[in-house]
Amino acid sequence: MDLASQNQIPVIDLSTISPHCARGIQGWHHLCLRVREACETFGCFEVVYDQISMHLRTQTFSMISQVFQLPSEIKKKNFNPKPYHGYAGQLPVVPLYESLGIEDASNYDSLKGFTQHLWPHGHQQFCQTIDSMMKPVEELHQIIQVMILDSYGLGGNSNSIMECEILLRMMRYKAPSTEEYMNGLSAHTDKLMCTLLVEEEVSGLEIETRDGQWIKLSLSPSSLVFIVGDPLMAWSNGRLHAVNHRVMMKGDKDRYSFGAFAVPKLGTTIKPPEELVDERNPQIFKEFDFWEFLMFSFSKEGLAMESAKQIFAYAGN
Numbered sequence: 001m002d003l004a005s006q007n008q009i010p011v012i013d014l015s016t017i018s019p020h021c022a023r024g025i026q027g028w029h030h031l032c033l034r035v036r037e038a039c040e041t042f043g044c045f046e047v048v049y050d051q052i053s054m055h056l057r058t059q060t061f062s063m064i065s066q067v068f069q070l071p072s073e074i075k076k077k078n079f080n081p082k083p084y085h086g087y088a089g090q091l092p093v094v095p096l097y098e099s100l101g102i103e104d105a106s107n108y109d110s111l112k113g114f115t116q117h118l119w120p121h122g123h124q125q126f127c128q129t130i131d132s133m134m135k136p137v138e139e140l141h142q143i144i145q146v147m148i149l150d151s152y153g154l155g156g157n158s159n160s161i162m163e164c165e166i167l168l169r170m171m172r173y174k175a176p177s178t179e180e181y182m183n184g185l186s187a188h189t190d191k192l193m194c195t196l197l198v199e200e201e202v203s204g205l206e207i208e209t210r211d212g213q214w215i216k217l218s219l220s221p222s223s224l225v226f227i228v229g230d231p232l233m234a235w236s237n238g239r240l241h242a243v244n245h246r247v248m249m250k251g252d253k254d255r256y257s258f259g260a261f262a263v264p265k266l267g268t269t270i271k272p273p274e275e276l277v278d279e280r281n282p283q284i285f286k287e288f289d290f291w292e293f294l295m296f297s298f299s300k301e302g303l304a305m306e307s308a309k310q311i312f313a314y315a316g317n
């Protein structure tokens with residue numbers, strides 16, 4: 001029986017890898033191929049990474065819940081004109097969902113700026129805790145990028161697929177207090193390059209397999225999930241799968257999650273390396289500017305179509 005029919009996604013343990021000597025470890029190539037296979041087949045995998053302690057996770061979510069306890073008018077001060085970068089909440093299609101964003105969250109000054117907007121004297125403990133969490137999460141993003149490159153034999157001296165910053169989004173899904181599932185976040189593919197998600201204790205994330213079944217993820221309490229977004233799928237010339245996913249909620253506990261999104265820098269053009277294009281694999285997308293694509297996805301025209309179809313409408317050949 002394959003993993004999908006067992007309602008599972010691959011689980012890959014990256015605990016032994018440090019970003020400074022990743023390529024030196026034993027079994028490296030085999031691990032890279034497992035990452036590639038997971039991203040090609042499922043568009044996601046469960047990551048075990050014990051550099052992030054349970055204590056740090058607990059502290060992180062305690063800080064995040066303090067953010068959500070602030071009055072709405074304060075949370076709305078987290079404004080950012082870039083799509084998907086600032087406050088989102090009270091949306092009629094997803095009434096349970098609320099989220100805030102911190103651009104370039106691996107930079108301590110960004111964290112400080114965020115807290116100074118929300119609290120009169122900032123919030124040092126928030127900054128220190130989130131900073132401690134961002135470090136291993138950013139490392140993990142780097143490691144996975146190197147693994148994808150090496151899995152296609154594209155590593156060379158390169159350590160990144162494209163230059164990115166990390167956008168942190170903190171999410172809360174209000175408990176619907178029903179025994180039936182309610183929509184927490186509608187089905188979508190991620191518009192940023194790739195995502196690492198950490199959930200607190202309430203599960204709810206579901207992914208759609210390539211053959212159209214929805215799988216409810218039940219992650220181990222210490223795991224993260226890696227998700228391939230549209231730009232990474234386009235870079236790989238369609239080999240990696242941008243997985244459709246959603247959040248479904250039931251019961252009487254709120255759900256909190258922490259999403260670290262790799263955002264290509266301004267001016268980034270998305271195009272596949274020439275090694276990934278040949279006669280049998282013709283280029284499926286035109287080259288495109290990442291930020292223009294992001295603006296399109298959140299435009300009236302983009303929002304009128306299914307999320308997974310946006311990139312084909314925007315850049316399909």
Ligand SMILES: O=C(O)CCC(=O)C(=O)O
Pocket residue numbers: 169171185190197199205245247257258259
């Ligand atoms: O909260 C989650 O687990 C998923 C969030 C998500 O998919 C997103 O923000 O793109």
Ligand SMILES: [Fe+2]
Pocket residue numbers: 188189190195245
């Ligand atoms: Fe997502």
